[in-house]
Amino acid sequence: MSRLLEAVCALTAVGVLVALLVWGADRDALRMAWREGELSGVTVVFVAACALWLVLWRRRTRRGRLACPLVVLLCGAAVALVVAAMAG
Numbered sequence: 001m002s003r004l005l006e007a008v009c010a011l012t013a014v015g016v017l018v019a020l021l022v023w024g025a026d027r028d029a030l031r032m033a034w035r036e037g038e039l040s041g042v043t044v045v046f047v048a049a050c051a052l053w054l055v056l057w058r059r060r061t062r063r064g065r066l067a068c069p070l071v072v073l074l075c076g077a078a079v080a081l082v083v084a085a086m087a088g
Contacts, residue, residue, distance in 0.1 A: 002056055009053035016046040017074065024081050039081075047075045 019042060023030045033039040054071045 002060060006053060006056040006060065009049045009056065012049040013046060013053055013074075016042055016049065017078070020046065020078055020081055030081070030084075043078050043081075046078050050075055 023033055023039065030039070033042075050071045
């Protein structure tokens with residue numbers, strides 16, 4: 001059951017990352033999404049999915065120190081995108 005939840009978290013994280021990248025390609029769409037409040041919710045879902053995915057993966061494999069920086073980098077990129085939208 002935890003492998004299924006891990007797969008769902010992985011697919012959610014990848015899907016939300018794609019949505020963030022699509023929004024990031026168009027500054028006007030990004031600003032509009034920020035003003036309507038959609039971007040912050042998407043970012044929260046992305047960060048939560050990445051964190052849960054990492055916890056489940058580390059629990060299953062009993063390792064994963066190398067995955068931590070990758071998840072932190074992806075979450076940081078999502079937050080940076082939100083901050084850029086707010087500032088711009």
